[in-house]
Amino acid sequence: MAWHESTAALGTEIITLELDPKMIAASRRTFDKYRLNDRIKLIEGPAGESILNLTGQFDLVFVDANKDGYQDYVQKILNRKLLSPNGLILCDNSKPPHRTRRHPRYRGDVLTRISDDQSLLAA
Numbered sequence: 001m002a003w004h005e006s007t008a009a010l011g012t013e014i015i016t017l018e019l020d021p022k023m024i025a026a027s028r029r030t031f032d033k034y035r036l037n038d039r040i041k042l043i044e045g046p047a048g049e050s051i052l053n054l055t056g057q058f059d060l061v062f063v064d065a066n067k068d069g070y071q072d073y074v075q076k077i078l079n080r081k082l083l084s085p086n087g088l089i090l091c092d093n094s095k096p097p098h099r100t101r102r103h104p105r106y107r108g109d110v111l112t113r114i115s116d117d118q119s120l121l122a123a
């Protein structure tokens, strides 16, 4: 909803990828209730597969799903040239706070590779 609201003046197209049937149903209910379907498209299924069917270029990609998929998602986005020339990829919690670094949810080595990749840093 926040993305939709904040891009009202631009008429930005928003695509969201979701795997969990409960989240899909809740999202669809919300989109219907607040009439957000004009610019939001929800693609059901695993993000790693859905990305392969995306076309065009995106100014902003917000990655906020399973942490162990982040590297795959970022790599596929870049390989498929889905990011516009001045586009930005935001990865939520890609670098865990020190105290949670060993938590299995965070594959520190993979995430560190993403966050330490100088070619992925914004100027």
Ligand SMILES: C[S@@+](CC[C@H](N)C(=O)[O-])C[C@H]1O[C@@H](n2cnc3c(N)ncnc32)[C@H](O)[C@@H]1O
Residues within 6 Å of the ligand: 017, 018, 019, 020, 023, 045, 046, 047, 048, 064, 065, 066, 069
């Ligand atoms: C932290 S929530 C995202 C919340 C969302 N960014 C928001 O602001 O409403 C993470 C979501 O990623 C979804 N998810 C987890 N693994 C996924 C995958 N492999 N493909 C697609 N979605 C996935 C989960 O079902 C969950 O809804």
